[in-house]
Amino acid sequence: MIGVLQFPGSCDERDALLACERVTDARLVWHEETDLSGLDAIVVPGGFSYGDYLRAGAIARFAPAMEAVRGFAEAGGPVLGICNGFQVLCEAGMLPGALLPNEGLRFICRQAELEVVTTRTAATTACEPGEVLSIPVKHMSGRWFAPPELRAELEAKDQIVFRYADGANPNGSIANVAGVCNEAGNVVGLMPHPEHAVDPLTGSADGLKLFESLVRARVAAAA
């Protein structure tokens, strides 16, 4: 069973729920819930939690459910943050770096080519190394940033998970980074929206691989 968080202002939780349901059971987790027992993985979905006031994700990180998610992650549980969910996990210090407003100052909504840099994480075991996924981006603050010394550390520890194809970086993120993970690889965040790419009808089903990976991670964690 995958839990999909829902904050006031989330808007992609239904698509994320439907995407999860293609690979396993799933349910929504309201932001005031603190009991995550029975859940094998957590998805923190996209949207504009708490209006994105102050900074995107800055207030959502203090939601009661997020304390529970922190404990879940520290125990090795797989957590996937998508777009606003990625921002929330960065603000919570569960993922490295920060998300800044897009270089071009515009809201971006388009398909993106995404290179899978590492397949060791809870969200990428179903992918091939170097595989290119076609997944849409739609965001205003997606410019991932980390100072040089932190970035070097992340590269050395294999924590860069996704990159935009060279020359097709939509937001000006540093080193084309689109997604990162924590050191253990069980917490992953990315700006693009795999939950919007789960059926050929909408152009691509590549995003399913991330949800399939979460299910595998659950099995691995239970073993």
Add this chain to the structure above:
Amino acid sequence: MKARVLIRPKEGILDPQGKAVERALPALGFEGISQVRVGRLVELEVENGADLDGLCQKLLANTLIEDYEIQMPDGSSASRPGTSGSEAG
């Protein structure tokens, strides 16, 4: 008493909002203005002993990308300059 917290993008971090403002200046006839940076101002009512610095660190600023400066009504101020943040390289 009323305190003010100024939050700015760290030096070296690209500020597209500031750049957009700066690019608009010549067309509006403003000359001799450059290096525009746009930040945030938070005004708060605080009691003595309130941990304003802790609040800045925990919520008001993201110190990976932002610096903050606390201004008290008696004119004292405390600021946290960047420890990192160069986008070069």
